[in-house]
Amino acid sequence: MNLTVSLTVNGEPRTLALDDPRVTLLDLLRERLQLTGTKKGCDRGQCGACTVLVDGRRINACLQLAASLDGAAVQTIEGVADGDKLHPVQAAFIEHDALQCGFCTPGQIMSTIGLINEGQAGADPERIREGLSGNLCRCSAYVGIVDAVVDVQQTLAAKKTERAA
Incomplete structure (x- = not known):
């Protein structure tokens, strides 16, 4: 059984034939599109290493069947930077x-x-920790992660204030 799925991946339209309807988005990204920045950790939706954005919302790519995303926009870590300019979250x-x-x-x-x-x-560290609780770090870099999120939030708020003034 062959299926065709059309996705926009990191801004680029892609049409792919799927020979198996059980192919996950994670496997499609890593094995068919060579976008290996999205990691396969637990393959059960428990670690968050495979988090991507689909139509702007975060999902665990290991739990999502690629066939169910026909027409969706997928953003991976490879599509976050603007050329050589890092995304503010990456920089933080x-x-x-x-x-x-x-x-x-x-x-x-x-x-x-x-x-x-x-x-x-x-900007509340506890709220940030709760919001990111689906992403595990075996090295326990959580303090730096929360600090980075607070910093980005403050930077974005300051830019928003500047534009409004």
Whole structure:
């Protein structure tokens, strides 16, 4: 049984034939599109290493069947930077040393971008921790991650104030 799925991945329209309707978005991204920044951690939706944005909302790509996303827009870590210019979340993660081994970092960054876009981040560290609770870091870089999110939130709020003035 062959299915065709059309997605916009990191701004690029893609039409892909699926030979198996059980192919997950994670496997499609990693194995068919060679977008290996999205990591396969637990493959059960428990670690968040595979977090991507689908139509602007964060999801665990390991739990989502690719066939169910026909027409969707998918953003992965590879599509976050603007050329050589890092996304503000990426820059904040570096500035606040919000990573150690780096395995969870793409999922952490994508989840943070989603959290901010959803208007759920705020500047309260506890609220941020709760909002990112689906993303695990085995190295325990949580302090740096929360600091990075607070910093990005403050920077975005300051830019918004400047534009309004």
